[in-house]
Amino acid sequence: MSTSQWPLWEVFIRSKQGLNHKHVGSLRAPDATLALENARDVYTRRSEGISIWVVESAHIHATDIDEAASFFEPSDTKIYRHPTFYEVPDGVKHM
Amino acid sequence: MTQAEQERHFNDKIAREIKIEPNDWMPDEYRQTLVRQISQHAHSEIVGMLPEGNWITRAPNLRRKAVLLAKVQDEAGHGLYLYSAVETLGTDREQTIDDLHSGKAKYSSIFNYPALTWADIGAIGWLVDGAAIMNQVALCRTSYGPYARAMVKICKEESFHQRQGYESLIKLCNGTPQQKAMAQDAMNRFWWPALMMFGPSDADSTHSDQSIKWKIKRFTNDELRQSFVDATVPQAEILGLTIPDPNLKWNEERGHYDFSEINWDEFWQVVKGNGPCNKERLEARIKAKEDGLWVREAANAFAKKRALKKTA
Numbered sequence A: 001m002s003t004s005q006w007p008l009w010e011v012f013i014r015s016k017q018g019l020n021h022k023h024v025g026s027l028r029a030p031d032a033t034l035a036l037e038n039a040r041d042v043y044t045r046r047s048e049g050i051s052i053w054v055v056e057s058a059h060i061h062a063t064d065i066d067e068a069a070s071f072f073e074p075s076d077t078k079i080y081r082h083p084t085f086y087e088v089p090d091g092v093k094h095m
Numbered sequence B: 001m002t003q004a005e006q007e008r009h010f011n012d013k014i015a016r017e018i019k020i021e022p023n024d025w026m027p028d029e030y031r032q033t034l035v036r037q038i039s040q041h042a043h044s045e046i047v048g049m050l051p052e053g054n055w056i057t058r059a060p061n062l063r064r065k066a067v068l069l070a071k072v073q074d075e076a077g078h079g080l081y082l083y084s085a086v087e088t089l090g091t092d093r094e095q096t097i098d099d100l101h102s103g104k105a106k107y108s109s110i111f112n113y114p115a116l117t118w119a120d121i122g123a124i125g126w127l128v129d130g131a132a133i134m135n136q137v138a139l140c141r142t143s144y145g146p147y148a149r150a151m152v153k154i155c156k157e158e159s160f161h162q163r164q165g166y167e168s169l170i171k172l173c174n175g176t177p178q179q180k181a182m183a184q185d186a187m188n189r190f191w192w193p194a195l196m197m198f199g200p201s202d203a204d205s206t207h208s209d210q211s212i213k214w215k216i217k218r219f220t221n222d223e224l225r226q227s228f229v230d231a232t233v234p235q236a237e238i239l240g241l242t243i244p245d246p247n248l249k250w251n252e253e254r255g256h257y258d259f260s261e262i263n264w265d266e267f268w269q270v271v272k273g274n275g276p277c278n279k280e281r282l283e284a285r286i287k288a289k290e291d292g293l294w295v296r297e298a299a300n301a302f303a304k305k306r307a308l309k310k311t312a
């Protein structure tokens, strides 16, 4: 039986308390338990993590790269969402 | 977007140092070049475990054994990061590995030389990993995102590989005359193959130009080779080892060391499969896959059993 029949898993690692889990790469494994053990051996040989998530790649839904421009357009046009949009007199402090 | 627009958009990203990511549009040839280069790189990490793995049980003491074991384990990890990077380009992982076993894909020629003595393990860490680092540091800025990220992680791990080799040679060079001679012998055998690791000279390199334009490669083979020689000569002096090249000397005008022409006949012979260990290396990889079949089958069976228990 070939390894290509094993599903692909995406690996996310929390490097320390207070930080998000971050995508680090992928691997193949027959199930979640082995995916976690393999992820530990492949991606955390130097204490890079205190917590690992593995997610089957097939379960990840992503935005369409070709539609990215129109998909994200609504936020690009709203410059008044940024503090720099507003003028405040010179003497005003702590704002 | 039309094909021409996509191509313009792609070239614009390359020009502006914006990384290309897996789902982005890319020219077919860019994709093929990456698949070839990254898989070749992955295979080199994996095959590279063989000459060193051979010495784990014969390391002179427990410290050296633990270090060598950790290094070889790192190389397995490097292979896996890179296989995962190749897979983002839409290839099948098992096919990639089978291409190595069928001889279709290449790996670094250096691993077709045998590690005959314990000093060779030091020389491999110092020179072979040293040359690999020179190459890989440059690749941290490669234009394909997953490859660049794998390189950053690999480079962080590589630095101990070179240092442990150098440290082990320092011990030998400060030891008995026999130990020093063993270190010099390793240097004599590994120096030229290490220089060959940077590949054919720029004049004969088929893929180099386009790879530089696409920023897959950031420096040419000859540029990297020169940097390696410049960095390594003073390290050899500190060890008290002689570099086996009568023409090696500092060129004030160029600000670099001059060195002899590489024996390209030997280089191409090894690339074509006629090096001292080509056959043995491939056989070992094929055997590892075949012998590991029952482990993969058992893992599958166990996963199935566990899944059944969950639903029961």
Ligand SMILES: [Fe+2]
Pocket (backbone or CB within 6 Å): B045, B074, B075, B078, B154, B158
């Ligand atoms: Fe490596």
Ligand SMILES: [Fe+2]
Pocket (backbone or CB within 6 Å): B075, B129, B132, B158, B161
């Ligand atoms: Fe290494």
